[in-house]
Amino acid sequence: MLTFQTVTESDLRLFTESIFKAIGCPTSDAQTAADVLIEADLRGIDSHGVARLSGYIRLFESNRINPKPNFTITREKKSIFTINADGALGLVVAPKAMEMVIDRTEKYGSSYAAISNSNHFGIAAYHAMKALSHDFIGMAMTNASPLVAPTYSKERMLGTNPICYAIPADKQAAFVLDMATSAAANGKLEIAERQGKALPTGWLEDKNGDSSNDSKSLKGGGYLLPLGSDKDHGSHKGYGLGAIVDILSGVLSGANFGPWVPPFVSFLPVLPDLPGKGIGHFLGAMDVDGFIDKTEFKQRMDQWILRFKNAERKNSEQEIIIHGEPEIEFKKVRKNEGIPIISNVTNDLITLSEKYCIEHPFSK
Amino acid sequence: MLTFQTVTESDLRLFTESIFKAIGCPTSDAQTAADVLIEADLRGIDSHGVARLSGYIRLFESNRINPKPNFTITREKKSIFTINADGALGLVVAPKAMEMVIDRTEKYGSSYAAISNSNHFGIAAYHAMKALSHDFIGMAMTNASPLVAPTYSKERMLGTNPICYAIPADKQAAFVLDMATSAAANGKLEIAERQGKALPTGWLEDKNGDSSNDSKSLKGGGYLLPLGSDKDHGSHKGYGLGAIVDILSGVLSGANFGPWVPPFVSFLPVLPDLPGKGIGHFLGAMDVDGFIDKTEFKQRMDQWILRFKNAERKNSEQEIIIHGEPEIEFKKVRKNEGIPIISNVTNDLITLSEKYCIEHPFSK
Numbered sequence: 001m002l003t004f005q006t007v008t009e010s011d012l013r014l015f016t017e018s019i020f021k022a023i024g025c026p027t028s029d030a031q032t033a034a035d036v037l038i039e040a041d042l043r044g045i046d047s048h049g050v051a052r053l054s055g056y057i058r059l060f061e062s063n064r065i066n067p068k069p070n071f072t073i074t075r076e077k078k079s080i081f082t083i084n085a086d087g088a089l090g091l092v093v094a095p096k097a098m099e100m101v102i103d104r105t106e107k108y109g110s111s112y113a114a115i116s117n118s119n120h121f122g123i124a125a126y127h128a129m130k131a132l133s134h135d136f137i138g139m140a141m142t143n144a145s146p147l148v149a150p151t152y153s154k155e156r157m158l159g160t161n162p163i164c165y166a167i168p169a170d171k172q173a174a175f176v177l178d179m180a181t182s183a184a185a186n187g188k189l190e191i192a193e194r195q196g197k198a199l200p201t202g203w204l205e206d207k208n209g210d211s212s213n214d215s216k217s218l219k220g221g222g223y224l225l226p227l228g229s230d231k232d233h234g235s236h237k238g239y240g241l242g243a244i245v246d247i248l249s250g251v252l253s254g255a256n257f258g259p260w261v262p263p264f265v266s267f268l269p270v271l272p273d274l275p276g277k278g279i280g281h282f283l284g285a286m287d288v289d290g291f292i293d294k295t296e297f298k299q300r301m302d303q304w305i306l307r308f309k310n311a312e313r314k315n316s317e318q319e320i321i322i323h324g325e326p327e328i329e330f331k332k333v334r335k336n337e338g339i340p341i342i343s344n345v346t347n348d349l350i351t352l353s354e355k356y357c358i359e360h361p362f363s364k
Numbered sequence: 365m366l367t368f369q370t371v372t373e374s375d376l377r378l379f380t381e382s383i384f385k386a387i388g389c390p391t392s393d394a395q396t397a398a399d400v401l402i403e404a405d406l407r408g409i410d411s412h413g414v415a416r417l418s419g420y421i422r423l424f425e426s427n428r429i430n431p432k433p434n435f436t437i438t439r440e441k442k443s444i445f446t447i448n449a450d451g452a453l454g455l456v457v458a459p460k461a462m463e464m465v466i467d468r469t470e471k472y473g474s475s476y477a478a479i480s481n482s483n484h485f486g487i488a489a490y491h492a493m494k495a496l497s498h499d500f501i502g503m504a505m506t507n508a509s510p511l512v513a514p515t516y517s518k519e520r521m522l523g524t525n526p527i528c529y530a531i532p533a534d535k536q537a538a539f540v541l542d543m544a545t546s547a548a549a550n551g552k553l554e555i556a557e558r559q560g561k562a563l564p565t566g567w568l569e570d571k572n573g574d575s576s577n578d579s580k581s582l583k584g585g586g587y588l589l590p591l592g593s594d595k596d597h598g599s600h601k602g603y604g605l606g607a608i609v610d611i612l613s614g615v616l617s618g619a620n621f622g623p624w625v626p627p628f629v630s631f632l633p634v635l636p637d638l639p640g641k642g643i644g645h646f647l648g649a650m651d652v653d654g655f656i657d658k659t660e661f662k663q664r665m666d667q668w669i670l671r672f673k674n675a676e677r678k679n680s681e682q683e684i685i686i687h688g689e690p691e692i693e694f695k696k697v698r699k700n701e702g703i704p705i706i707s708n709v710t711n712d713l714i715t716l717s718e719k720y721c722i723e724h725p726f727s728k
Contacts, residue, residue, distance in 0.1 A: 077473035077654025079443050108472050109441035114655045137612075153684050155676035165608050175611065177604035183597050200596045209678040227591060227598050232564045233547050234591050234602075240541035240687045241605075243672075244529050247539065248501075251664045252655050258671055275667060290441025291478045291616050300615045303639060307622050308607075312519035314573040320517050323604050 002194060004340040011361035012339055013038045015349070016050055022356040023060045024067035025092070033091035036122040041339045044330030047187030048123045050341065054348045056089065056120070058266040065089055065119055071096065074116075074254070079108035082253055083115045087278060090121025090142065094281055098130045098138070101285050105136055109290040114253035117277035120144065120264055124164035125178040125327070131166060131285040132174050135294045138166040139284040143249040143256075145263040148182045149223040150239045151231055154209040156223045157258050160185050161245035166324075168288065170298035172305040176324030181242040182224045183235075189215045194342070202229035248282040255280025366558060368704040375725035376703055377402045379713070380414055386720040387424045388431035389456070397455035400486040405703045408694030411551030412487045414705065418712045420453060420484070422630040429453055429483055435460065438480075438618070443472035446617055447479045451642060454485025454506065458645055462494045462502070465649050469500055473654040478617035481641035484508065484628055488528035489542040489691070495530060495649040496538050499658045502530040503648040507613040507620075509627040512546045513587040514603045515595055518573040520587045521622050524549050525609035530688075532652065534662035536669040540688030545606040546588045547599075553579045558706070566593035612646040619644025 013034050020030035033056075041049030059065045066087030075082045081100070085093040097113045104111035121127065124140040131138025144159025160180040167175040180186075184203040192199050198213040206212045207221030218224065227238030250257030256276040263270070288294045311320050341349070346362050353360035377398050384394035397420075405413030423429045430451030439446045445464070449457040461477045468475035485491065488504040495502025508523025524544040531539040544550075548567040556563050562577040570576045571585030582588065590602030614621030620640040627634070652658045675684050705713070710726050717724035 075655060075657075077651055078471075080473035080650060080654040082655045107442075108474075109444035110472075110474050110476055112474055112650060137616075150672060150675055150684055152678055152682045153675040154678045157672060157675050167608075167611055175607070177601075177608060179598075179601040179604055181601075183592070202597050227601055228547070229593075229597055233566050233593055233597070234543075236685065236687075237541075237543040237545075237591055240543055243539070243687065244531075244541060247531055247665070247668065251668050252501075252652065252661060254656055257664075257668055259675075275664065286444060286476060287441055288616065290444040291439060291446045292618055293439075297616060300621075300639065301611070304611065304615050304621055308514060308521060311514055311517040311521050311623075314516055314518045318516045320514055321600065323600075323607065 003343045005343075005346050005362050006338040006340045007361045008338045009038060009042060009335060012041065012050060015353070015358060015361055016053060018358040019053060019057065019352055019356055022358055023057060025089070026068065029067075029089075029092045032095050033089050036091045036095065036126045039126050040123045042331045042334050043123070043125070043327035044334070045123050045187065045327070046342070047185070047190055050349060051345045052120070052122075054352055055264060055266075056091070057352060059119060059264070062266040064262065064266065069093065079104055079111045081113055083113060084254070085115055085118035085278065087117055088119070090118045090279070090281060093118050094121040094127045094140070094283065095130065097281070098127045098140070098283050101283050102131060102134055102136065105131075105285040105287050106134070110284070110286040112282070112284040114248065115281040115283070116253040116255035118255070118279055118281055120279065121281055123178060124162045125166065125176050127283055128164040128166040128178070129174070129176060132168050135168050135288050135298070136285040137168070137288060140164045140281070141245045141249055142281040143246045143261050143279055145261055145265075146259045147186070147218070147224045148226055148242055149205070151226065151236045154205065154207070154223065155259070158226075158239070158242040158246055159261060160224065161242040161249075163241065163245060167301065168298055169301035169305055170295070172302045173322075173324055173328050175301065175305065175322065176327070181227055181238050181245060183227050183229045183238065184224065189218065245282070249280035250276065253280040253282070367707045369707075369710050369726050370702040370704045371725045372702050373402060373406060373699060376405065376414060379717070379722065379725055380417060382722040383417060383421065383716055383720055386722060387421060389453070390432065393431075393453075393456045396459050397453050400455045400459065400490045403490050404487045406695045406698050407487070407489070407691035408698070409487050409551065409691070410706070411549070411554055414713060415709045416484070416486075418716055419628060419630075420455070421716060423483060423628070426630040428626065428630065433457065443468055443475045445477055447477060448618070449479055449482040449642065451481055452483070454482045454643070454645060457482050458485040458491045458504070458647065459494065461645070462491045462504075462647050465647050466495060466498055466500065469495075469649040469651050470498070474648070474650040476646070476648040478612065479645040479647070480617040480619035482619070482643055482645055484643065485645055487542060488526045489530065489540050491647055492528040492530040492542070493538070493540060496532045499532050499652050499662070500649040501532070501652060504528045504645070505609045505613055506645040507610045507625050507643055509625055509629075510623045511550070511582070511588045512590055512606055513569070515590065515600045518569065518571070518587065519623070522590075522603070522606040522610055523625060524588065525606040525613075527605065527609060531665065532662055533665035533669055534659075536666045537686075537688055537692050539665065539669065539686065540691070545591055545602050545609060547591050547593045547602065548588065553582065609646070613644035614640065617644040617646070
């Protein structure tokens, strides 16, 4: 039986900030890192919120995170640049890099940043959405620990490598696509596991390359399938998209790539003979107003969104979903009613609280 | 029984150029348009080569293509700009726009162009690959006639909206991903239809929203499914990617979008109250050398490609495929041995030949 405790956003934020400060992050960095995690929880992306806090802390304890990084721009050419994140939390470097992308977009119309020597950056949407208040289109991607096998392979070669685009609208909510390039992301597997449900065929295969409906196959040496699931249904496309994310985030930035991307979990070893530093991200923005009057664009986006909402339904009860809207609904509810934290995450956070002598917001 | 005639690249090119000249295209535009189609045939993308020539000509005959367009830049901001293609063939405007993108990438590090008032541009790879000789990363996408229904909908709202990235390597061939955002592209359906094979479940549904294995369901009012096929397998991701292509190509450029994108086939009417002009493309490039030393990058790409080629195979006989390689193999063979043209396409081209009094390269 699963149990939840509901805590307020502000209590959870204060606790999370305090933990990041306790490992040595400067206050403003701790606030930024906490904001990325809390935003994931508010948006209903529970797998990427405080559920990961203890994972980040374990990486710090394994000396794989630098709480006081000194970022450097290693190369640049007007609208584009590369940052060495000096082992920072991705949660800290990505928002700062996105601010730099926004400054250069203001100047040149578009800007792209490749980032190496970083760690996991939380939800891609947090970073891409920073562009929205400027009426810019934002983009964010990152490579990640290898879990996905290419078409025809049974080796973990790519992460679930997400792609996010955030596009402003007028009266409608912004269009925000934030998707893993695998058929199913880890979060989906965790939910199915918690509910004790068999997984749909086409999400993963076991270590022998046989189809599996059991999420345990992944821990047993299996792998996730790319979006498309099999060759007949376009798995080479999901593999190709994951490859693009890996190449732009990893090969281009000077970070690791493919099977060499360091694992998020601290108990798995980092491979020898690494081709780069840490994990990599790729961020970008484009100024809508450089292409078309921005008011006209946002009105056209409203027209796009309303037309798609009103597309003919297969089932009259089931609305057509516009990307980004479900997360807004979650956020409205959780801002008012608090954030439900599942018991194993609660226990994890209480353990952290004891270890770092930080008061926690849960009842035992 | 299907029959083929094999013709040389140069004969097919000459014929195709002559047809474009016959409808009034200036010589250099006719050469460009022919080059895009012949390149598709050389690369083995038969659905996008001369098989479409009669389709373009029928659009011209319906006054939907301007053979002597006057492109204008309608708005710009340093690295980004918008072109009104004046009803041009996409085959003509996209290569020219890509040259402009390359010039601005040279200057600013990256550049993006949104193009409205255009028509179908052939294979996206042709345009993105123009960046490779400059050691730039190239990107091309386009919206297209609506055939794909969003998740939970049974209405054709999006085209098969392709995304292409072309990324240079050193000794290895460039990485070129050119993918439709539907589970299967039209070309795949045509091949299955010709071979009289039932389609895999998950490619299309009939007009009632029921699963179908018969390609005729599409002509009967059905629709293609997004990459992912169903919600459980991530069709909302394929739908989201198709949406991004539609928004960047159509909404941002001032072209039509969604269900309003004018059909490629001239016998289907253009809808009333269009929100824009023609169809739209979105092209871009980034200068690798602005991020990382370009020689180092290309060597890292070689390392990436070789590592993925050597990923553990599910079946020892089946190689792991690197995107772009199968097309290179096709091109080698067809450069030497000629291009096989299927009989219905041959007949189509002979009809064109008679109509425009142009000598054709086929035996009757």
